[in-house]
Amino acid sequence: xxxxxxxxxxxxxxxxxxxxxxxxxxxxxxxxxxxxxxxxxxxxxxxxxxxxxxxxxxxxxxxxxxxxxxxxxxxxxxxxxxxxxxxxxxxxxxxxxxxxxxxxxxxxxxxxxxxxxxxxxxxxxxxxxxxxxxxxxxxxxxxxxxxxxxxxxxxxxxxxxxxxxxxxxxxxxxxxxxxxxxxxxxxxxxxxxxxxxxxxxxxxxxxxxxxxxxxxxxxxxxxxxxxxxxxxxxxxxxxxxxxxxxxxxxxxxxxxxxxxxxxxxxxxxxxxxxxxxxxxxxxxxxxxxxxxxxxxxxxxxxxxxxxxxxxxxxxxxxxxxxxxxxxxxxxxxxxxxxxxxxxxxxxxxxxxxxxxxxxxxxxxxxxxxxxxxxxxxxxxxxxxxxxxxxxxxxxxxxxxxxxxxxxxxxxxxxxxxxxxxxxxxxxxxxxxxxxxxxxxxxxxxxxxxxxxxxxxxxxxxxxxxxxxx
Amino acid sequence: xxxxxxxxxxxxxxxxxxxxxxxxxxxxxxxxxxxxxxxxxxxxxxxxxxxxxxxxxxxxxxxxxxxxxxxxxxxxxxxxxxxxxxxxxxxxxxxxxxxxxxxxxxxxxxxxxxxxxxxxxxxxxxxxxxxxxxxxxxxxxxxxxxxxxxxxxxxxxxxxxxxxxxxxxxxxxxxxxxxxxxxxxxxxxxxxxxx
Numbered sequence: 229x230x231x232x233x234x235x236x237x238x239x240x241x242x243x244x245x246x247x248x249x250x251x252x253x254x255x256x257x258x259x260x261x262x263x264x265x266x267x268x269x270x271x272x273x274x275x276x277x278x279x280x281x282x283x284x285x286x287x288x289x290x291x292x293x294x295x296x297x298x299x300x301x302x303x304x305x306x307x308x309x310x311x312x313x314x315x316x317x318x319x320x321x322x323x324x325x326x327x328x329x330x331x332x333x334x335x336x337x338x339x340x341x342x343x344x345x346x347x348x349x350x351x352x353x354x355x356x357x358x359x360x361x362x363x364x365x366x367x368x369x370x371x372x373x374x375x376x377x378x379x380x381x382x383x384x385x386x387x388x389x390x391x392x393x394x395x396x397x398x399x400x401x402x403x404x405x406x407x408x409x410x411x412x413x414x415x416x417x418x419x420x421x422x423x424x425x426x427x428x429x430x431x432x433x434x435x436x437x438x439x440x441x442x443x444x445x446x447x448x449x450x451x452x453x454x455x456x457x458x459x460x461x462x463x464x465x466x467x468x469x470x471x472x473x474x475x476x477x478x479x480x481x482x483x484x485x486x487x488x489x490x491x492x493x494x495x496x497x498x499x500x501x502x503x504x505x506x507x508x509x510x511x512x513x514x515x516x517x518x519x520x521x522x523x524x525x526x527x528x529x530x531x532x533x534x535x536x537x538x539x540x541x542x543x544x545x546x547x548x549x550x551x552x553x554x555x556x557x558x559x560x561x562x563x564x565x566x567x568x569x570x571x572x573x574x575x576x577x578x579x580x581x582x583x584x585x586x587x588x589x590x591x592x593x594x595x596x597x598x599x600x601x602x603x604x605x606x607x608x609x610x611x612x613x614x615x616x617x618x619x620x621x622x623x624x625x626x627x628x629x630x631x632x633x634x635x636x637x638x639x640x641x642x643x644x645x646x647x648x649x650x651x652x653x654x655x656x657x658x659x660x661x662x663x664x665x666x667x668x669x670x671x672x673x674x675x676x677x678x679x680x681x682x683x684x685x686x687x688x689x690x691x692x693x694x695x696x697x
Numbered sequence: 698x699x700x701x702x703x704x705x706x707x708x709x710x711x712x713x714x715x716x717x718x719x720x721x722x723x724x725x726x727x728x729x730x731x732x733x734x735x736x737x738x739x740x741x742x743x744x745x746x747x748x749x750x751x752x753x754x755x756x757x758x759x760x761x762x763x764x765x766x767x768x769x770x771x772x773x774x775x776x777x778x779x780x781x782x783x784x785x786x787x788x789x790x791x792x793x794x795x796x797x798x799x800x801x802x803x804x805x806x807x808x809x810x811x812x813x814x815x816x817x818x819x820x821x822x823x824x825x826x827x828x829x830x831x832x833x834x835x836x837x838x839x840x841x842x843x844x845x846x847x848x849x850x851x852x853x854x855x856x857x858x859x860x861x862x863x864x865x866x867x868x869x870x871x872x873x874x875x876x877x878x879x880x881x882x883x884x885x886x887x888x889x890x891x892x
Contacts, residue, residue, distance in 0.1 A: 247883040251861040255880050257887055267780065269730035278874075283884075295728055309728035316730045360779040360803060376781035376807035378873075386877045388884055392860065394802075424715050425773035428802055458776065460802050524715050524776070545771055549714045644724040651747075663719040663777060665742045 233499035235396050236465050237431050240371040240496070244354050246388055253390040259353040260287055261383045262339045263326070265317040266294045266644075267358030271381035272320040282324040283387045289348060290321050291329040293338045297646045298607050298634035301331050310645065324384075337610020337636040340364040340578040344448065345612055347477025351466035351493040356383055361578045361660065362461075363454040367447035368474075369466035369496050371431070374455065395505035397430035397459060401438035403513035408694035410588070411446035412580060412658070412677035414438065415453040416518035417510060420528035427459030430506065433498065434464050438512035444473040445582040452579045453660050456525040465497035517693055519565055520662045520675040522553035527662075529565065531680065531692050537561035556664055557672050558652075565674070565690045572655040573604045573685040574667070575678055576634075577641035580658035581609030585678040586617050590625040592682040592696065598630035599688030605632050605647060607639040631685065643668045656684040699812035700870035704793050704840040706766035710830035711740075711756050716770055717777035718804065722786040724778075735782055736789025757790075761835035766793045769826050773797070774815075775804025784808045794840050796847070798823050809863045810873060816840065816847060816857045825849070842867055 234242075247255040261284075268290075275282070282288060295310035297303070305311040314331070321328040329336045335346060340361050343349040349365045355372035356362060358380045365372035379389055399418055405411075419426070432454050439447070447464050454462025471490055474480045481489045516530035527550075529535070538550040538561060554561065559568075575581070575589050586608065598604050606626045608614040614636055617623055623633045640647040641659035649655055649671025658681050662673035674690065683693035726738035744755050751758040768787070774797040775783060784807045787795065794814040805815050818826070829836050829849065839848040842864060846854040859867075866873060 246887045247880050253860075253862055255877065255883065257884070257891070266727050270732055270781075273731065274874075294724075307728070313728050313730055358779055358781075360777065362779075374779035374803055376779055376784075376803060376810065378781060378807065378810040382874050382877055385874060386880070386884060387888075388877060388880070390862075390873055390877055424776050425799060425801070428773070428799060455777075455803075458773070458801065524717065526715075545712070545714050548712070549771075552713065642724045644727060661717075661719065661777065663717045665723055666719050669723070669725075669742055 233501040235498040235502045235504060236369060236433055236463050236496055237371065237396050240352055240354065241393060243352070253392045255388050256391045257354060257388050258287070258356050258383050260289070260348055260355045262343055262355065262357035262362070263288065263290045263380065264294060264339050264357070264359065265292045265313045267377050268320065268380055269313060269316045270377050271384055272324070274381040275384055280385045282326060282384045285325040287387060288326045288384065289329070290317060290326050291336055291339050291342055292317055292331065294638045294642055295645050296331065296637045298637045298639045301635055307646065334611050334615070337612065338578045338581065338638055340452065341581060341609030341613065344368065344444070345477070345610055347474055347480035350474065350480070350489070351470060352496050356389065360455045361452050363459070364448050364452040364578055366451040366454065366461050366463040367444060368470055369463060369493070371461055371463065373460040394460065395430045397427055397432050398504040398507040399432050399434045400507060400509045401434065401436040401512050402509060403438055403511045404441060405438060405512045405515065408679060408697050409515050409517055410677045410679060411442050411449045413515050413518040414510065414512060415450045416520065416525065416528045416675065417515050418508070419453065419457045419526045420518065421510070422457055422508060424456060424524045424526040425458045427454065427457040430459050432457070432459045432462035433504070434462060439464060440467065443584060444469060445584045448582070449579055453525065456660055466493045517677060517680045519680060519690060520673070521557065521559060521565055522550070523556055523662055523664050525660065525662060525675060527553055528675070531690065532566060535559050535561055535563050535565065566692060568690040569654065569688060570602060570656050570674070570684050570690065571653040572649055573602060573681050574640040574655055574657040574659060575681050576605065576607030576609065576639050577659035578609065578638070579660045580678050581607060581613065583613050583616050585658065586613070586622050589678045589682040590622040592679060592686065592693070593625050593629040593631065596629060596686045598685050602685055602688050603632070604630065604685045605634060605640060607634045608636050610636045640667050642666070656681045656690065698810065698866070698870050698872045701793065701812050701814055701842050701867040703842065704766060705837060706793070707761070707764060707835045708767045708769055708826070708830055708838050709756055709762040709765040710769040710827055712769070712771050712827050714771035715773045715776055718775060718780050718783040719777055721775065721783040722780065727780060727782055732785045734789065735786040736791065739786040739790040759834065764791070765835070766791055767838055767840070768792050768795045769830055770795055770797045773799050773801060776801040779803045781807045781811070784811045784813045788813055796826065809867070812867065812870070814840065814842065814867065818847065818855060818857060822855050
């Protein structure tokens with residue numbers, strides 16, 4: 229009997245359903261649970277209160293990234309609350325036998341950077357973390373999504389979650405990217421098209437020649453921001469690019485186990501004729517570098533575009549939202565973004581802090597200087613990225629240009645670690661959220677690619693990087 | 698988890714679309730190791746001036762909003778981060794239900810696990826409720842979870858959807874971890890085959 233063609237998502241889902249009662253969510257097995265200091269303490273408190281153990285410490289990996297300062301791991305953490313939260317993670321990991329990449333570990337970093345880097349993230353897995361950007365790991369063809377702290381507790385206790393099956397949404401990207409246009413621009417263009425709630429209830433699968441042509445690091449940037457389009461997860465089918473990236477990494481299988489794994493992973497891509505609940509198509513060749521102008525990632529434009537006019541919107545609530553966003557951002561309807569002065573440039577975050585991101589930025593900084601009065605922060609995603617970047621001399625390029633080179637962490641993406649904007653400041657940021665106050669109370673964020681960010685750092689204003697290449 | 702059966706309360710409206718979890722509770726308030734006291738940080742950057750005094754024009758600071766347990770918000774409430782501090786802050790403040798046309802997935806899951814009811818209404822009902830909130834500040838609504846109805850001051854009842862599992866958990870105050878742990882034999886059997 230012929231079986232129904234299945235999507236990548238359906239294959240992973242089916243392989244992880246432990247039980248399913250009628251009119252109830254599925255009991256879904258979780259292969260890898262990543263934890264960090266901010267969303268885990270209350271989960272451990274819950275475990276203790278119920279007298280439970282961590283069911284699979286061997287499938288649980290911890291690091292600290294959100295609250296840690298990026299100036300130096302050797303200086304004391306001045307923020308008492310952040311220090312207490314970090315200490316709580318150290319104590320919890322020690323008590324429950326969980327592997328921790330702690331403050332002084334050479335492998336510490338942003339959780340979504342170190343998972344792939346260590347080879348922990350593998351095709352076909354289910355991966356969760358108390359962090360919405362867990363969608364990053366979908367770049368490997370893993371079903372990866374963010375969960376709340378109650379769910380962190382559930383996974384610690386049972387290695388399973390109760391989940392309703394989401395619907396599927398194919399994002400097909402035709403063509404090839406032009407010069408100066410990157411995977412960050414693909415995802416910003418998608419979200420500008422479908423809106424921040426467009427993917428709610430769905431899992432994205434990114435397909436098409438433009439996606440196939442991307443490196444793993446570029447794919448991670450796209451999957452990372454799936455949640456900004458409302459989808460908890462975003463997947464890319466594994467291929468030779470995926471296998472080449474994983475081969476030889478610390479936790480990747482070796483020898484015969486590697487061959488068996490690759491054979492298994494080759495079965496994962498969506499079958500010919502598999503049906504998605506929804507589909508959208510983008511043309512990579514038509515994309516310009518993208519930039520946001522408002523207070524959510526869906527408020528994005530091609531960089532040569534003009535800020536939209538609320539008076540042209542018919543929906544009263546949308547008009548209100550745009551009015552509010554432009555007021556917060558201090559922008560006028562119809563104004564171009566090119567030439568808009570900026571105070572700060574942030575290159576980092578789980579979206580764009582990997583070695584290739586830093587190489588792109590450094591390529592532009594080489595032989596150039598940061599514009600007077602602009603503060604530039606370059607924050608590698610992990611201590612390993614930092615080490616590799618320094619081995620290539622990228623840190624020297626950044627420093628000589630006048631940028632600040634830091635230790636790994638979430639830094640100014642979340643502004644809960646000392647790195648933040650001052651009220652009213654404008655930043656071009658390679659991170660993922662331009663929500664009000666996200667990078668510091670009153671701070672105003674333009675989201676863009678590392679190339680566009682580096683261009684703004686050099687000119688002191690929003691610039692089309694294609695004119696500088 | 699606290700039980701949720703019926704709720705009769707005043708309504709407070711925050712008619713903004715795409716209210717993200719960074720607005721519900723800004724990240725600087727996440728440096729905690731427990732859940733208590735987060736109500737004070739709810740909507741902090743919209744609610745307080747730089748010196749910490751309440752902004753008089755913000756909805757929650759209006760006299761008619763005091764004691765309201767039902768929040769009426771714009772489309773796609775709770776988008777953004779996975780922080781469960783968002784429902785903890787809403788509950789800490791005193792809310793038991795949020796009405797919108799849609800909720801972000803992670804927020805909805807987090808809310809349900811904490812006895813905070815996400816009530817989805819159609820755009821026409823949503824518009825009617827917004828009008829009501831503007832014309833009669835502090836108007837009272839009745840939420841009946843068993844019947845899945847929201848009753849407006851005029852007596853008109855509109856029904857709202859909720860999956861049977863979440864409804865049963867809320868009505869009984871059952872927490873989901875207990876239910877999940879009852880699958881121990883199946884989980885062990887799965888692990889025996891898969892790892």
